[in-house]
Amino acid sequence: MRHANRRAAWTVDDLKADQHWICELDDRARRDLTLAVRKAADPAKTLYDYRRDDFDLGSAWPVIAGALKEVRDGTGFAILRGMPRDGLTQAEFELLTWAIGLHTGVARPQGKASQFLSAVRDAGVVYRTGKGRGYSSNADLDFHTDSADIVLLTCYNVAKSGGMSMVSSSVTAHEILQAERPDLAELLHQPHFFSRQQEQAPDETPFYPNPIYDQRDGLLFSKWNRNRLRSAQAIEGVPQITPAQFDALDLLDDILRRPGVMYWMYLKPGDMQILNNHVTLHSRTEFEDHDDPILKRCLFRLWLAPPDGVALPESWRPAYRSVAAGSVRGGIMGQGYDDIRRAYEVRQAADLGMALT
Numbered sequence: 089m090r091h092a093n094r095r096a097a098w099t100v101d102d103l104k105a106d107q108h109w110i111c112e113l114d115d116r117a118r119r120d121l122t123l124a125v126r127k128a129a130d131p132a133k134t135l136y137d138y139r140r141d142d143f144d145l146g147s148a149w150p151v152i153a154g155a156l157k158e159v160r161d162g163t164g165f166a167i168l169r170g171m172p173r174d175g176l177t178q179a180e181f182e183l184l185t186w187a188i189g190l191h192t193g194v195a196r197p198q199g200k201a202s203q204f205l206s207a208v209r210d211a212g213v214v215y216r217t218g219k220g221r222g223y224s225s226n227a228d229l230d231f232h233t234d235s236a237d238i239v240l241l242t243c244y245n246v247a248k249s250g251g252m253s254m255v256s257s258s259v260t261a262h263e264i265l266q267a268e269r270p271d272l273a274e275l276l277h278q279p280h281f282f283s284r285q286q287e288q289a290p291d292e293t294p295f296y297p298n299p300i301y302d303q304r305d306g307l308l309f310s311k312w313n314r315n316r317l318r319s320a321q322a323i324e325g326v327p328q329i330t331p332a333q334f335d336a337l338d339l340l341d342d343i344l345r346r347p348g349v350m351y352w353m354y355l356k357p358g359d360m361q362i363l364n365n366h367v368t369l370h371s372r373t374e375f376e377d378h379d380d381p382i383l384k385r386c387l388f389r390l391w392l393a394p395p396d397g398v399a400l401p402e403s404w405r406p407a408y409r410s411v412a413a414g415s416v417r418g419g420i421m422g423q424g425y426d427d428i429r430r431a432y433e434v435r436q437a438a439d440l441g442m443a444l445t
Contacts, residue, residue, distance in 0.1 A: 093307070096367040097259040098172055100351050102163075109163045109358070111155040113148055113170035120146030122172045125184045135186050135205060136432040140439050143187040149197055152188060160396060164367035165255055166237040173358035174256055178386065182207075185242045188360075192203040193392035194436045196236045196419025200287040202429060208241065208387040229372045231256060231344045232313040235407060236418035237389030240362050243355040247385040250375030253361065254352045256344040258310035258369050262301055263334075264343050272336035275298040279403070280290075281326045283319035289421035294367045295320045300340070301402035309366045309401055313392060314341065337379060356385070366400075393417050395440045415443045 092104035103109065113121070126223040145152065173181060186205055189195050195204040231254070263351040265273040280295040288294055299312050314337065320326045329337075343349060357359055363370055377384050393416050400411035416437050437444040 096164050096219055096257060097263060098163050098257050099260060099348050103351050110149050111166060111168045113151055117148035117151060118170060118172040121184060122286045126181050133437050135427055140190040141205055145191060159362045160365045164364035165363045168360040170358055171358040173244060181244050182388050185334060189240060189390040189392055192434060194396035194416045194442060196393055197422050197425060198390040198391055199420050200422045202326050204426035206389045208389050209385055230314040231341060231371045232367040233311050233369055234391055235420055236365060238394055238396045239390060240390040242360045242388045243357055245383060245386040247375035248269050248378045251385060252289060252352050252372050252373040254350050254371040256350045256369050259367050260349055261340060261343045262308060267337060272339055275336040277332050280317055281320045282316040283314060283323060287420055287422050295323050295326055296406040297408050299403050303405045304399055304401045312369060384427040391419055395442050410445045415445060
């Protein structure tokens with residue numbers, strides 16, 4: 089299949105030749121962001137109490153909006169450099185991440201606790217278990233997609249060593265699969281089953297079906313997480329993966345790590361990485377952290393449903409709940425979803441003119 093957006097089918101050489109995906113904030117933009125956070129910050133408020141209009145992002149917003157356009161219509165990812173990390177406390181930097189999210193979309197819950205913003209740090213979690221999550225471990229991660237249209241990751245502290253970020257185009261990987269093994273590429277359009285890692289909401293089953301690839305309106309979509317697929321194999325009622333399906337999945341993972349396909353980078357303090365989960369897959373290397381708690385690796389992650397999100401394949405419904413364009417969808421509803429979170433979603437969706445299911 090030829091993807092309607094040809095720039096989504098990039099190679100490493102393409103990224104090096106055309107760096108529109110790198111966006112820089114200047115001194116004025118950094119001052120505007122710092123002022124926006126300090127003016128709006130209220131210790132009596134939780135994140136859910138803030139509204140988009142509380143934060144005037146000033147001259148920074150056109151730069152951020154340009155990065156988001158690249159994520160939607162270009163390569164599917166962008167790096168925003170120059171956020172005012174040195175001038176903000178960790179709490180202020182977290183609030184800045186949330187403020188940008190309020191201008192970008194409706195945040196989606198990310199786990200069992202139904203948290204809408206996650207601190208990405210080593211919490212001692214074992215990744216390769218039936219309930220392991222990579223963001224709270226220091227492990228080397230498989231290439232995967234997150235469970236939302238967009239993932240926004242801001243960097244406050246880096247590790248002592250390691251923690252390299254890798255991104256590959258799932259569209260490019262699919263084209264290589266079709267060229268090398270069309271028989272295996274076809275298998276990836278069949279339903280596969282993924283574990284919810286024991287974080288399912290009361291109205292959800294412990295696993296759900298989703299093809300690795302599907303299409304709608306001339307667009308190719310991907311969803312892949314080997315750790316969740318492996319975990320699902322131990323759940324009663326999940327069909328067992330066939331040898332041919334394993335061959336297809338192994339070839340996909342091999343392609344994603346080929347030098348011409350995989351782009352690697354180290355995020356620096358003040359960087360923001362934005363990814364379109366439908367056309368990219370990402371990974372991270374193992375890292376060794378600092379002993380000093382103040383210096384330990386810390387990033388902040390938002391999953392977002394943007395108001396200009398495209399319609400998704402019907403096969404995405406079990407994971408996303410809604411596949412309609414511009415709807416509030418995706419995330420891991422978890423077991424802590426409550427009236428406070430629902431009220432946030434209602435207000436934020438109304439502020440952005442989005443449909444709330």
